[in-house]
Amino acid sequence: MKKWTYFIFLTYLILGIYVLGVTIKTPFISLTLDTTNGQPVIIDSYYPHWAAQKNIEKGDIVVAIDGQPAMENRFVQLYAIIRSANTLTIQKSDGTIESIAVKHSDMPEELYLQILFPIFYFLLAFSVALYVWRRNQDNISTFLLVLFLLTCSMGYISTGASARGNLIGMITIGISIVLCLVLFIHFLQHFFRYLQIRWTYPHSKWLYVLPFIIPGCSLIESYVPALREIMPILNLSLFAVLVLYAIYILLTSYLRTKLAKIRLIAIAFIVPFLPFLLFFVTPEILGHRPLLHAEIAALFLLFIPFSFLFIQVNERLFDIEYQLSRLRYYSTLAFFSALLSTAGIALLFLGQLSIVHVTSIFLLIFMVIIASFYIKERIDFKYRKIIFSSTGNYVHNLYAAVQRMGKAKNQQELLDRFKYEITEKLGTTAFHICTITEETPSPKFGSNYTQLLLHDAGDEKILLEIRHALQKEELLWLELLALYVSMFINNLQQIEDLVREIQHMKNTSDTPLPWLDKLLWNIIEKEKSILAQELHDTILQEQLHLARELDVLASSPTIQKETVLAIREQLLNATKDLREYCENLSPPLLDTFGLQMALKKLIQKVKIRADFLLDAQIDRVHFQDVTLHLVVYRLVQELFNNAIKHAEATEVSLKLQAMPQGFILQYDDNGIGCDIDDLIQSSASMGINGIRERVRAFNGDITIQSSHKEGMHIFIQIQEDGDSYDEHTYYR
Known part of the structure; x- marks a missing residue:
């Protein structure tokens, strides 16, 4: 399917450039x-x-x-x-x-409607189709959706060449306006199958004969003059019938199922096609003057790429209600903004702009504003940490400060780190942290003083006093940091109480604590629940799907060999997935043949699966603590997962080196790299955080060096006795 898709994209580009070139060449x-x-x-x-x-x-x-x-x-x-x-x-x-x-410039309507808008549509449809295809390259529904978008675009951009009498342009538009609808109906059939909705309409494969009626008639119309009058009507009649048929499928299916996914597709289809059908196609078929010229009515087709940008066939659709509500909100804001802007331009050039100009300006402003809202949303999300900060990167600094303070081992160290953060960020030493008890009276503060409660234990309170006024951003940053300090103090006190209780238990008896047994039991049950949910959402669903296919096959009068082989292939894939789950939970070679053999097997699997060149050097290591073998395996496994999913590298190297009572693990890649502080806060950091926590649990050292487009370099060292260098984590 990939080769066919590449061929289609290439054909689209070549044919699109040709018909646009014909349009540009002659006004x-x-x-x-x-x-x-x-x-x-x-x-x-x-x-x-x-x-x-x-x-x-x-x-x-x-x-x-x-x-x-x-x-x-x-x-x-x-x-x-x-x-x-x-x-x-x-x-x-x-x-x-x-x-x-x-000249084109002497006719603004022709320049906009036949050149500029088609070029914009040509590039937009190609970009959206490429984006949708890359989301899921091996899905037939995605393939059909891409073909639909490209065919709609080809029909629109070839109008100029067709109007100029170019034979290729006329054949292209004749095929495209019918073929795009056939592809859409075919897409619906596959999508309904995915939704497990019964397809009660004729099979779409019979519709593919319709688009090829047009080129045949176009080739012989020169020899049969009567066809010159019939051809346009025949073409538009096929278009009208297919549009109404697709709308009928969507409306009846929605009324039957009430699914929001079908409602979204119906809106995305009806909004662009219905105006073109009502205002141009129908009057032409009936022999009346069209309410709108073809170029203006076709402008509604510009909504197709925007609409179907939200339809992602990646085994599911986007969160539809969220997308629809966001689109409605942005469209409302854009509509009134575009209306006011267009009215202002029309008043400024009073009498100089035709209705075509005004309509074109309104649609252009409307789409630009909507696109600007989405771009602004992405920019705000990406740079939200610094975009509204007047004196520095407060939100980013808050994350980093919490990260640094979280490593404190006791309350005094925590407060010392808190003081350091205030001094560094606010640039002041005019503050004081005091402890108030029942015997110690509360201090009196002036009007310009800022006081924050850091901890309240009933009989003891810890207060922060800053002896000057703060800006709103500074105060918000300080309040959030103080909230974290309060939680850290509570946690540290609970940990200290827990350690004392465990130490007391150890000194007095060997009887285990009931709450500790309960905690371990809850952790085990939680892991079981996660595994059960994972298996339910993947392999079990696949098995149920196969069971339904077998039910259909059993009720069929004839059994096709291809269907049986396809089910067999799906069963093998499900078995393969289950085997991988089992190997990930408990690597079988680790206990049988040792760590080195298990790592070699893992490396072989990664080399088959990954797109990068892997260079691995694995020394034979021995540990008295057998759990370290599993730790090493999990670290290597997590590093490889990170490389496959996020690194986008072409070369990866891994080196496991033995050392007295421990090991050194070094990982390097030439991938896209990242900003470490941003990574720690993102969802993609779960793997990196898992590595850090494993290393920290065994009193190890980890150094992570990375920057954008500079790859990632990780150095890990763990010793069995825990006498590593200072317990720390570096980021550069």
């Missing part, structure tokens, strides 16, 4: 002629404002088009119309000859 003017007297006399103009500017009037005779006699032009002969031209030579009623240079 579209569409002058209607009367040739009954053997001379091409102008009777109407598609762009009357441009014709008036160029002094082109009804009754003028077109002498030449791009230097060639007008009557030799193919479209003048067949349709009595001049579709496009770079230069015109006309004869006025008084017999004078005028040469007119035709």
Whole structure:
């Protein structure tokens, strides 16, 4: 499927550049002629404002088009119309000859609707299709959705080439406007199967014959003149029928299931296609004047990429209600903002802008504002730590300060670190931490003093006094940090009480504590619950799915070999997943053949799965504490998982080196790297934090060095007796 997708993307780019090149090469003017007297006399103009500017009037005779006699032009002969031209030579009623240079800039409607908007749509559809495909490359629904987006775009951008009479453009738009709907209906069929909704409509494969009626008729219409009048009506009629059929599928399915996912898809489809159907296609089929020109009605198709950007076929859809509510909110703000901006521009250029100009400006401003809201949202989230800070990175500093204070081993060390953070961040030493008891009266503070309660134990309180006024940001930072200090003090006191209780138990008897047994039991049960949930959400669901497929197969009068083989393949995959779960929970080679053999097996699996070049050097290590073998294995396993999921590296090296009563583990990659402080706070830090906690549990040292685009380098050292260098963690 990947090769086909690459081919489709390449074809889209080549064909899109070609039809856009045809559009840009020659301006579209569409002058209607009367040739009954053997001379091409102008009777109407598609762009009357441009014709008036160029002094082109009804009754003028077109002498030449791009230097060639007008009557030799193919479209003048067949349709009595001049579709496009770079230069015109006309004869006025008084017999004078005028040469007119035709430029895109002289016709803003043509420039916007046939060149600028199609180029924008061409790039937007390609970007969205590429993004959706990369989310899940091996899913048939994703593949169909990508084809739908690209085909819609191809139909839209080829309108200019088709209007100019280009054969490839005419065939492309004829196929695209029908094929895109067939692909959409095919996508619905696969998506309904995923949702386990019964497909009660005809199979979509029979619809694929419809798009290829158009090119066949286009090729023979030159030989059968009657087809020239029938072809556009036939094409638009197929389009109308398929649009109504797709809407019928969506509405009946939603009424039957009431699923929000189907409602989202229905909105994403109806909003772009229904206006084009009502305002242009239907009047054309009925022989009436369209309410909107095709170029204007097609502008609604610009909503397709934006709408389907939210539909991610990655085994599920986005949180739909969240996305819809956010889109509604942004659209409301954008609508009124765009309306006011457009009204202001219209008043500023009063009388100079046509309805096409005003509509185009409104749609452009509307979409730009919506896109700006989403970009602002991402920027605010990424740089929220510093974007509104006037004197420094308060939120980021808060994270770092809490991280540093969390390493305190007792209350006094915690308060000393707290004082250090205040001095460094607020740049002041005019503060004091005091302890108040029942015997010690509470101090009196002035109006410019700031007082915060750090800890309240009933009979003892710890207060922070700062002897000058603080800014709002500084006060908020200090209050949050004081809240953490209060929690740290409570935790430290509980730990101290716990240590004393355990020490007392050890000195008085060997009877285990009931609460300790309860804690261990709860931890074991929690791990069991996590494992059960994991198996339920993955392998068990796969087994239930296979069981339903077997039920369908059993009720079928004929059993297809391909179906049986597909089920067998899914069973093997589920078995493989289960085996991996078991190996991750308890590596079988670790107890049987030792750590070195288990690591070699793990390295072999990583080399098969990973996209990077792995260089691993594993020394034979021996420990008196057997749990260290599992610790080493888990550390290596977590490092590899981090490299596969996040590093985006091309080269990874791992070295396990034995040392007296311990080991050294060194990891390096040339990946994208990261900011360590940002990583610790992100969801992607669970692996790194797990590594840090394992190392800390065995009194080890870990050094992590990383920066953006500089890879990641981790150095771990653990000794059995715990006599490592100072217990610490470095970040650079």
